[in-house]
Amino acid sequence: MAKKKAGQEKKGGEQKGSKELKIVTIQVVTRDRVLRNPRQMGLLYVIDTFGPLFERTLQEVVYELQQAGADFGYDFKIIGGTPYSPTLKSDLSALLYVGFVEANPRLLRRLQTTNDGKEALEKHGAPQGLVSLVKQHFEQLKNKASLIDRQIELEVRRRMAETARPRRRFPF
Numbered sequence: 001m002a003k004k005k006a007g008q009e010k011k012g013g014e015q016k017g018s019k020e021l022k023i024v025t026i027q028v029v030t031r032d033r034v035l036r037n038p039r040q041m042g043l044l045y046v047i048d049t050f051g052p053l054f055e056r057t058l059q060e061v062v063y064e065l066q067q068a069g070a071d072f073g074y075d076f077k078i079i080g081g082t083p084y085s086p087t088l089k090s091d092l093s094a095l096l097y098v099g100f101v102e103a104n105p106r107l108l109r110r111l112q113t114t115n116d117g118k119e120a121l122e123k124h125g126a127p128q129g130l131v132s133l134v135k136q137h138f139e140q141l142k143n144k145a146s147l148i149d150r151q152i153e154l155e156v157r158r159r160m161a162e163t164a165r166p167r168r169r170f171p172f
Helices: 031-036 038-050 055-067 086-098 115-124 128-164
Strands: 077-079 082-084 101-104 110-113
Touching: 031 038, 031 086, 031 115, 038 055, 038 086, 038 110, 038 115, 038 128, 055 082, 055 086, 055 128, 082 086, 086 101, 110 115
Parallel strands: none
Antiparallel strands: 077 082, 101 110
């Protein structure tokens, strides 16, 4: 019978104890790259137009804009009745990283455009087709965004109140 070396026993088709170095490449996020990326500039325009708003509301607004014909290129999955795109989350992280967007703590971490973000929009603008589409559907989307934001705010405030309330240790 052949002996197996320690750490080389097979378990479920994989080697047990195997340590492989996995290299994952990602692009460095810079302001120049964001300014040259029409999808991220479009996202910045949406945040500037509809903000301040929660991230979940932003996902919903961008989903609705894509349904109306905007060419963002995000792949949405419906999770719990709410559209979610990991690519949109990644683009939002890039905007936060370069300082074009901030999560304002006084507004329960709602997203809003910073002065640098507004300046970038003035100089470089958003994709023209998106601007006209947003103007066309603004009232409908603004009403929907306000409703979603209000629901999220109530939920967040309720959770904050529950955690702030002292709990009884004894049942009497």
